[in-house]
Structure formats: C-alpha cells, structure tokens
Amino acid sequence: MQINTQLNESDASKLAYIQQQTNQDVTEVVKHAIDLYYQQLLFKHKNPLALLEQTGFIGCGEASPNLSVNYKSVLQTRLQSKYGNR
Numbered sequence: 001m002q003i004n005t006q007l008n009e010s011d012a013s014k015l016a017y018i019q020q021q022t023n024q025d026v027t028e029v030v031k032h033a034i035d036l037y038y039q040q041l042l043f044k045h046k047n048p049l050a051l052l053e054q055t056g057f058i059g060c061g062e063a064s065p066n067l068s069v070n071y072k073s074v075l076q077t078r079l080q081s082k083y084g085n086r
Contacts, residue, residue: 003030 007015018029043051052058067074 015026015029018024019026022029024032046054049058064074
C-alpha cells in the first residue's frame with residue numbers, strides 16, 4: 001500500500017528528528033510507528049487478568065493454599081529463623 005500525506009511544520013520537524021536519531025528512512029519510521037500504535041491498542045483493550053496471565057505472573061509462585069489466612073504467622077516464623085529474636 002502506498003501512503004501519501006502532508007505534514008505540518010511541527011510533525012515534519014518531529015519526523016526529521018526521528019530519522020536523524022534512528023538513521024531510518026520515512027518508510028521504516030512509519031512502519032515502526034504503526035507497530036507501536038498497534039501494540040498500544042492491543043494492550044489497551046485487554047483486561048488486567050488477561051495481561052497478567054499473558055506475562056506469566058499468575059501462577060509463578062508456590063505457597064500453601066491457606067497462605068492468605070496465616071501469612072502473618074508464616075512471615076514471623078521465617079523472620080525468626082533467619083534473624084533470631086531481636
């Protein structure tokens with residue numbers, strides 16, 4: 001697909017700066033910009049649970065099933081075994 005567009009002075013200046021910093025031609029800059037925008041839109045439309053599952057964060061740790069109930073005593077026991085009574 002061929003794209004023909006006109007840029008205002010501000011956008012043309014931004015494009016020139018991007019090209020100067022990345023040593024890319026206009027086509028590569030536009031492709032990269034489209035990829036970034038596409039990824040942002042995909043991220044925006046996913047729910048938080050799906051994002052956490054996708055990153056592997058959910059289920060990455062192991063603990064006893066009742067840790068949410070007795071976490072204070074577990075933490076106290078571990079700290080005492082590590083540091084003793086202080």
